[in-house]
Amino acid sequence: MATQPPTSEPTTPKFTARLHSPQLPRWVPWALVAGAVAVGLALHLMVGWGWALTIVACWLGYVVVLVAVSGRVEGRRKAKDRLATSLVTTAFVLALLPLGSLLWQVVSNGLPAINSSFLNSSMRNVVGEGGGIFHALWGTLIVTSLAALMSIPIGLATGIYLVEYGNGRMARWITFLVDVMTGIPSIVAGLFAYALFVIFFGEGVRMGFGGAVALSVLMIPLVVRSTEEMLKLVPNELREASYALGVPKWRTIVKVVLPTAIAGIITGITIAIARVIGETAPLLIICGATDSVNFNPFDGRMMTLPVYIYSQYKNPGFPPEFGIERAWGAALVLTVIVMALNLVARLISYYFSPKTKA
């Protein structure tokens, strides 16, 4: 430019944008946590604040100080980031607290009850000490297996129909009805099963198979949904590749689509089983409660773990502490089964999913 003063030297232009901005050292948030804990202890022990008040106050203080310090040193954007991180972490801890405390309760109360006689004896002729969950454990396994045996083929076939064949009105109605089924309260499913079996066996019918029917009413929509979601994830290109090789549609579904989605489908089924295995209300109605072992799901009352827990808590016998302890023991066994099922689901999805690495 002509008006430029002659004093300016033709140096290379300075890169003016700042690539570095001040950053708090990594230890600062942890130091603040330690400080908050120390202040909290002091408030609790010396000033005599209650626990709840102390925790909330210290948490608030921690967030405010951290954001303020960060805003001074690092600027607004990073201060906002710190605030969001703190809030999200808090939400995570809050969500985890009930789970952790539940597990602790179940394990600490249930573990003393677990021994071989607890797992191997029924409640027949037991009033006080002794007794166990043998009948309920088998009842749960039988009823849930039967429910799975009914729900998996129906749910799987429905899911396949909805994704691979269904279009138009029929599919829309099925989707709608599946949605409605998902929302059915479990006790209504139990009443439905009871009403259904009353037609054939008369008033007051109790049988394990009825419980399986009630559970499958709850389980089918879960299986349909997970199957549907997993099949939708299978890329259409794979179906077209198969068609282009002259493979009929049903073979394409059986040999290409299902194997590609099988990990997710089995995971979904396992989680559906874990979901219904803890149902109490429908089984209370149609399976009833008994103290004796019954291996025949088509004849008479059948005890299941959730109903066992309920009845031990409600009628703990005399003296009552043994009944309560048995309830906790059964709760622990049930929780372990559900966790094992979830673990199995994870293993299945790990081992069955298509491998991409050489």
Next chain:
Amino acid sequence: MAKSIDVSDLDIYYGDFLAVEGVTIPIAARSVTAFIGPSGCGKSTFLRSLNRMHEVIPGARVEGKILIDGADLYDPDVDPVEVRRQIGMVFQRPNPFPTMSIAENVLAGMRLNSRKLKKTEASEIVESSLRRANLWNEVKDRLTKPGSSLSGGQQQRLCIARAIAVQPQVLLMDEPCSALDPISTTAIEDLIHELREDYTIVIVTHNMQQAARVSETTAFFNLAGVGRPGHLIEYGPTTKIFTTPENPATEAYISGRFG
């Protein structure tokens, strides 16, 4: 074993929408025919109608005649599954089956149709198909590894091996090189040159140099505007289309003045 294709006055619909109108073109056996033209002009749609893959899309249908060695492709008695066994297809994006190994992918055409294969027969088919697809040397030591572990170009050649393993009469290729680098593209073009001896090949491509390199006949498709049906503007020997096209639109397209 290659077959010729005769298309006369073909209209292709998606539901009520007329996508391609009035295509008439003979496709000679044992030759490479390239379809070129701007996006959306119906090249791929037309290609898919040649092995009845078009009707996989709900609502899609075809009016007009396609004769394969004189037999009507759209006769009500014709089973589309049988058609696809004889007219293979390679897609734009490589799509090996993720649950299968490299060897199983090559054999997919037989295995998925539950054809019984002896072990020696199967390994022969795997080797010969992979050799023809210029992939054998790269994968012969890892045939049991998953097909999706290969690179994009290798996957595409694997898909070609899979398509030729069932020994189709016609091979349709829908932009087989559009996702590939120049080296893999060259490998596939070499392969097309070799396959020409035995197969009728129809290839859709956006790459005009590729059409000029690999094909004997070129057909130019165009559309008058968005929402209008695509038309076959002209077809002829590739050298003629690329040097002295009859239609001014063809010349404008191949000389890069539009598109």
